[in-house]
Amino acid sequence: MVHVLLLGTCDTKLDELLFLRTAIEEADPNIRVSLIDVGRCETQHDSIKFTHSKLIENYGNGQKVDELPRGDLIKTMAGYATALVKDLYEESDGTSIDGIISAGGSGGTSLAAAVMRDALPIGFPKLIVSTVASGDTGPIVEETDITLMYSVVDVAGLNGVLRNVLSNAGAAIAGMARSYAARRLTIAPETKIRVGITMFGVTTPAVDAIRKHLESENNVEIYVFHATGHGGKAMERLVREGGLDAVLDLTTTEVCDLLTGGVMSAGNERLESAAKAGIPNIVSVGATDMSNFGPKNTVPERYRSRKLYEHNPMVTLMRTSLEEAKEVGRFIAARLRQHTRDPAMVEVWLPKGGISMIATPEGPFADASADEAMFNAIHDGLEGSGIHIRTDERDINNASYACDISEALMEKIRTYRSRQ
Structure with missing residues (x-):
């Protein structure tokens, strides 16, 4: 089964993330979506596969992060999530995940982009729905192949515009991940x-x-x-x-x-x-x-x-x-x-x-x-x-x-x- 990671701050964007998760699954019912919570505080929901507390317990030695300044929090959670995603990618020589997606504002974009840049190689499907995707995107993408989709409206409450954007993003990452998984199975060893x-x-x-x-x-x-x-x-x-x-x-x-x-x-x-x-x-x-x-x-x-x-x-x-x-x-x-x-x-x-x-x-x-x-x-x-x-x-x-x-x-x- 094709496996997509969904990264986001569940304490502030849970409804939007759950909608995006559904959009991915509706685009392809054979895709498994795992939600990673990188928020400031613990959020309880059955759909969260990698919880805030487990992420900190496994990669941060239980460090308290809820009172960190915003900039420090983003860097800290990005570090923990990077370690998790690296581990997931390296399982079975990179065959355990096939794509990653996130949605958020400037802070969430900064966090997700750091994880995608540092944990995953060029060629791996990466997509961020972002409120800042129409500006200077160089610091977000840097030298990688992160795909950005402008959210048009803020990722702060579902409405007609955001539902359409997130639905498109879900279909996009589903197609990218499915294609990546198929190529991975058929690509011959590099000879050139x-x-x-x-x-x-x-x-x-x-x-x-x-x-x-x-x-x-x-x-x-x-x-x-x-x-x-x-x-x-x-x-x-x-x-x-x-x-x-x-x-x-x-x-x-x-x-x-x-x-x-x-x-x-x-x-x-x-x-x-x-x-x-x-x-x-x-x-x-x-x-x-x-x-x-x-x-x-x-x-x-x-x-x-x-x-x-x-x-x-x-x-x-x-x-x-x-x-x-x-x-x-x-x-x-x-x-x-x-x-x-x-x-x-x-x-x-x-x-x-x-x-x-x-x-x-x-x-x-x-x-x-x-x-x-x-x-x-x-x-x-x-x-x-x-x-x-x-x-x-x-x-x-x-x-x-x-x-x-x-x-x-x-x-x-x-x-x-x-x-x-």
């Missing part, structure tokens, strides 16, 4: 080599050529990640989950945004996962000539006098200065030096002819001195690490560069697999 590649608009020609070259190997499947912050996080997460076998980290532009306060940072853990995993990992410096901001009038005041380039009406690029370029180089070297498990599986490629489409000679972001400062920082930071650095005269989007970097990755993959 799964390669992650990072891309930006200004490195697209290189990635297109690399993808075609690698796919000509027949046994390679390519996963391209748009380096917009969440893309880099998603790739790092998939590596941690064992979902990638090799990485060609061509476009490390998110490091610039981390260091300058741009809008597309992937956080301080960027570049760590593949190095720690010891898998084949070629790193380049694509689009590290730029930080990203929104429309031109949103660029911070301190950067208004810098070299700016309007990529499109929604994205303004700022050229990395020489000092910032050094800092980017130091960051890349430090991360690789600190986290690399097997130096033989890591290589760094530095294209002197241009690190993006607009940083080639005569391009608007051409700055050979800044590029050289970054290259030197990487060389200095990796000296004695055992990690090979290849400095190349071509630009990053050169077709032959793409071919050669692809072949270098395949050589590492062959070496890696010969050791297994």
Whole structure:
């Protein structure tokens, strides 16, 4: 039987949660729904499978939570529920549950999203009916595949609008869970080599050529990640989950945004996962000539006098200065030096002819001195690490560069697999 978890604060949303439970069961009578209570106080109801008190007893050592400040309560209950959902997922190698759904306001959404992000892998069905699903959803979804449905009205009392929304959500999670369960039963063991590649608009020609070259190997499947912050996080997460076998980290532009306060940072853990995993990992410096901001009038005041380039009406690029370029180089070297498990599986490629489409000679972001400062920082930071650095005269989007970097990755993959 397909099994769906229903997560919610039963002390404040019980009627709405029970309606959602019925909607799921009506969409598919063969689905079993288990309600998890993550409210502030104990709620008594026969439909609650995992009660508030049992959750605290099993995962919180009986800690009293009813008097915690709201923010602390959400974090605490999210931690307990995450532990429970992890345990349920790991039972029978992930075959014990097939989907998870929640409904609530901003607090309930924050709690449910934390559980879904931390307890379940990408590809597992996750759905939240939320009052904040029409706003900035980045902090909710982050690098995962959580599906959001806007509740339109508050999840505070059943009415015609909310019943329709919850009915749609129930049918949606029923279909998602049923499909997931069926795929899980029929999917053959993975045989292709799964390669992650990072891309930006200004490195697209290189990635297109690399993808075609690698796919000509027949046994390679390519996963391209748009380096917009969440893309880099998603790739790092998939590596941690064992979902990638090799990485060609061509476009490390998110490091610039981390260091300058741009809008597309992937956080301080960027570049760590593949190095720690010891898998084949070629790193380049694509689009590290730029930080990203929104429309031109949103660029911070301190950067208004810098070299700016309007990529499109929604994205303004700022050229990395020489000092910032050094800092980017130091960051890349430090991360690789600190986290690399097997130096033989890591290589760094530095294209002197241009690190993006607009940083080639005569391009608007051409700055050979800044590029050289970054290259030197990487060389200095990796000296004695055992990690090979290849400095190349071509630009990053050169077709032959793409071919050669692809072949270098395949050589590492062959070496890696010969050791297994």
